[in-house]
Amino acid sequence: MRALLICTLAVVVACPLSGCKKPDMPSLTGINKFHDITQVRKGMSPNEVRRVMGSGYKEIYEEGLQGMDGGYYIWEYREGRVYFSMDGVVRTMPFQQ
Numbered sequence: 001m002r003a004l005l006i007c008t009l010a011v012v013v014a015c016p017l018s019g020c021k022k023p024d025m026p027s028l029t030g031i032n033k034f035h036d037i038t039q040v041r042k043g044m045s046p047n048e049v050r051r052v053m054g055s056g057y058k059e060i061y062e063e064g065l066q067g068m069d070g071g072y073y074i075w076e077y078r079e080g081r082v083y084f085s086m087d088g089v090v091r092t093m094p095f096q097q
Helices: 002-017 046-053
Strands: 058-062 073-076 080-085 088-094
Touching: 046 073, 046 080, 046 088
Parallel strands: none
Antiparallel strands: 058 073, 073 080, 080 088
């Protein structure tokens, strides 16, 4: 039991001293990566766009009652804008990198 306690204590003390650090987060944006606005297609539903682009958008324009009645609205991501109508995505406008 005492040997187990000593081994556990040695591991706990050795780990912070070994220089462990958190790895850098990889970029998830750009062509062929997670947030790829070129993968958004005409007619996609808002849920399909969220699956491709994530939920980090800002709704910048809207006509109607928060899009629930088929109004027109735009989601703005860091990569570009996605334009919606009652039939889903109307068009996309990627920002210049």
